[in-house]
Amino acid sequence: xxxxxxxxxxxxxxxxxxxxxxxxxxxxxxxxxxxxxxxxxxxxxxxxxxxxxxxxxxxxxxxxxxxxxxxxxxxxxxxxxxxxxxxxxxxxxxxxxxxxxxxxxxxxxxxxxxxxxxxxxxxxxxxxxxxxxxxxxxxxxxxx
Amino acid sequence: xxxxxxxxxxxxxxxxxxxxxxxxxxxxxxxxxxxxxxxxxxxxxxxxxxxxxxxxxxxxxxxxxxxxxxxxxxxxxxxxxxxxxxxxxxxxxxxxxxxxxxxxxxxxxxxxxxxxxxxxxxxxxxxxxxxxxxxxxxxxxxxxxxxxxxxxxxxxxxxxxxxxxxxxxxxxxxxxxxxxxxxxxxxxxxxxxxxxxxx
Numbered sequence: 001x002x003x004x005x006x007x008x009x010x011x012x013x014x015x016x017x018x019x020x021x022x023x024x025x026x027x028x029x030x031x032x033x034x035x036x037x038x039x040x041x042x043x044x045x046x047x048x049x050x051x052x053x054x055x056x057x058x059x060x061x062x063x064x065x066x067x068x069x070x071x072x073x074x075x076x077x078x079x080x081x082x083x084x085x086x087x088x089x090x091x092x093x094x095x096x097x098x099x100x101x102x103x104x105x106x107x108x109x110x111x112x113x114x115x116x117x118x119x120x121x122x123x124x125x126x127x128x129x130x131x132x133x134x135x136x137x138x139x140x141x142x143x144x
Numbered sequence: 145x146x147x148x149x150x151x152x153x154x155x156x157x158x159x160x161x162x163x164x165x166x167x168x169x170x171x172x173x174x175x176x177x178x179x180x181x182x183x184x185x186x187x188x189x190x191x192x193x194x195x196x197x198x199x200x201x202x203x204x205x206x207x208x209x210x211x212x213x214x215x216x217x218x219x220x221x222x223x224x225x226x227x228x229x230x231x232x233x234x235x236x237x238x239x240x241x242x243x244x245x246x247x248x249x250x251x252x253x254x255x256x257x258x259x260x261x262x263x264x265x266x267x268x269x270x271x272x273x274x275x276x277x278x279x280x281x282x283x284x285x286x287x288x289x290x291x292x293x294x295x296x297x298x299x300x301x302x303x304x305x306x307x308x309x310x311x312x313x314x315x316x317x318x319x320x321x322x323x324x325x326x327x328x329x330x331x332x333x334x335x336x337x338x339x340x341x342x343x
Binding site: 025027046064075078091107128141 | 178
């Protein structure tokens with residue numbers, strides 16, 4: 001009986017997990033970088049999945065490049081921390097949103113389809129100000 | 145009088161630029177760049193000290209919104225952002241394949257399949273989405289099913305011809321995501337398509 005309850009709980013959680021699909025993939029890493037998702041920290045390498053809520057970090061003399069499902073590109077220089085707090089990409093349902101926070105470091109950003117279809121749906125927060133993105137490429141630096 | 149104004153301006157502008165660049169050296173800032181496709185969009189910064197709109201490539205501003213946008217030297221961009229820029233993955237590529245009336249690709253689109261496979265092979269951890277679409281002829285739910293048949297067909301053809309990938313998703317947008325906007329019940333060949341995004 002007890003086993004049965006544990007098993008059904010496990011099955012339920014894996015079903016929920018499957019519904020929550022990756023939103024992007026790490027393409028390249030130099031040095032030390034990590035992706036923390038669902039409370040689990042993974043050393044980043046080419047092919048590591050990124051999820052809504054993931055926290056992306058690079059160490060000293062390190063960098064990392066990520067491509068998202070909607071073709072948004074983010075790449076980071078050393079000592080950077082960025083979280084992807086909200087990511088919705090369902091164009092047929094009109095659900096589009098990309099909200100992140102760059103806590104420190106440097107980022108090169110190239111906007112994808114979310115910014116193209118709904119420019120006001122994209123925002124990058126920083127400790128000093130908020131960036132609104134109108135379909136473009138930019139670089140940004142946040143000093144602690 | 146014009147002479148005097150000219151002297152004043154030529155003194156003031158370099159002074160203001162130097163001030164911005166110096167401020168940037170120890171602060172948080174953004175620089176707008178040209179898109180990889182050659183277009184330039186815009187960014188806004190909204191901070192405690194104001195709101196700025198940057199719409200010229202090469203212009204930068206502090207993230208607190210305190211200063212109007214001004215050009216940032218290319219050397220400085222390289223110094224601060226060289227590593228982040230070097231880590232930028234290849235820009236994704238999108239292919240649109242068209243169908244004859246049913247689930248048969250046009251000859252031209254069928255000829256594009258090897259190009260898609262070669263593009264995928266050139267990328268690390270390549271992830272691919274295959275999204276099927278229809279025009280607005282017929283019922284919405286039947287079109288949703290037809291678009292999924294089209295997407296699945298393209299995914300299978302690509303795999304048969306040797307496509308290698310890290311991740312692939314196959315989806316249907318039915319008639320809800322038209323390439324050419326039309327009213328309902330309109331025959332439009334450009335809407336009968338599968339879009340393949342190679343990232």
